[in-house]
Amino acid sequence: MKTVLVLNGPNLNLLGTREPAIYGSDTLADVEKLCRDEGARLGFAVDCRQSNHEGQLIDWIHEAGRECAAGRMIGVVFNAGAYTHTSVALHDAIKGANVPVIELHISNVHAREPFRHQSWLSPAASGIIVGFGVQGYALAIAGLKLLAEKSKT
Ligand code: CA2
Numbered sequence: 001m002k003t004v005l006v007l008n009g010p011n012l013n014l015l016g017t018r019e020p021a022i023y024g025s026d027t028l029a030d031v032e033k034l035c036r037d038e039g040a041r042l043g044f045a046v047d048c049r050q051s052n053h054e055g056q057l058i059d060w061i062h063e064a065g066r067e068c069a070a071g072r073m074i075g076v077v078f079n080a081g082a083y084t085h086t087s088v089a090l091h092d093a094i095k096g097a098n099v100p101v102i103e104l105h106i107s108n109v110h111a112r113e114p115f116r117h118q119s120w121l122s123p124a125a126s127g128i129i130v131g132f133g134v135q136g137y138a139l140a141i142a143g144l145k146l147l148a149e150k151s152k153t
Contacts, residue, residue, distance in 0.1 A: 001045050002148075003073045004141055005064050006035045008050040009057055009081035015134075022107050026134045035077070038138040042145050044074065054083055058093040065097025074148040075100030075126070077140040084109075084119045094124035100147050102140040105130045 008028065016027035026034075032048040039046035051057055057080065067073035078101050083090055094101050101124065108131030109116040122128055127143050129136040 001043065002071075003045045003047050003067065004035075004039055004144055005060070005067075005073060005076045006032070006046055006048045006137065006141075007057060007060055007076055007078045007080075008048075009079060009083050010052045012079060012081055013050050013052070024106070024133050031134050031137055034134060035137050035141060038141045042141060044141070044145070046141070054087060054089060057083065058089060061090070061093040061097050061099065061101075065099040068097075068099050073099075075102065075144040077102050077104055077137060077144065078121070078125075079104045079106065079137075080121055084121050085115055087120055091120045091124045094121065100126040100144060100151075102126060102143050103128045104136050104140045106133055106136060107131060 013028055015023055015031060016025050028050060035048055036046045049060060061076065064073055064076045068075065076099055080087065080090055103119065103121045103125040110130065126147055129140045129143065132139055
């Protein structure tokens with residue numbers, strides 16, 4: 001069974017504890033269960049990780065590149081949190097690892113503060129899911145499956 005990596009970046013460990021009007025009331029554990037359930041429905045194992053550290057996220061993207069090259073993984077669902085709007089290093093990591101990444105945001109970042117409208121990750125991403133709440137994670141896993149099927153043809 002192939003794997004999907006679900007990566008959550010800085011402060012997403014706080015999900016469900018504050019700002020429910022923006023991010024909903026589900027916790028990160030709830031989101032990770034939702035991802036594992038959607039993966040099981042679609043025939044994938046789901047590996048969920050969260051870090052508040054940019055370098056750790058970069059290392060995991062590199063690891064995902066190696067796993068995809070070995071045919072054991074189909075790609076990454078990545079909510080990079082605020083690093084989305086700041087990190088050229090994460091952009092370079094996605095490009096360098098040559099890994100399919102679905103950039104995901106729980107909230108509609110384009111309807112929020114102007115500093116959230118810029119993403120350094122979007123030009124390196126294979127697809128983007130924005131503003132569907134935590135259900136976006138399930139949509140992103142289904143999207144990765146579609147991309148994996150398309151790349152076989
Ligand atoms: O909408 C998203 O998923 C974001 O990636 C979430 C980031 C934000 O910086 C991006 O602009 C959009 C913030 C994640 C922090 O999540 C918290 C959740 C509850 C309480 C505090 C922070």
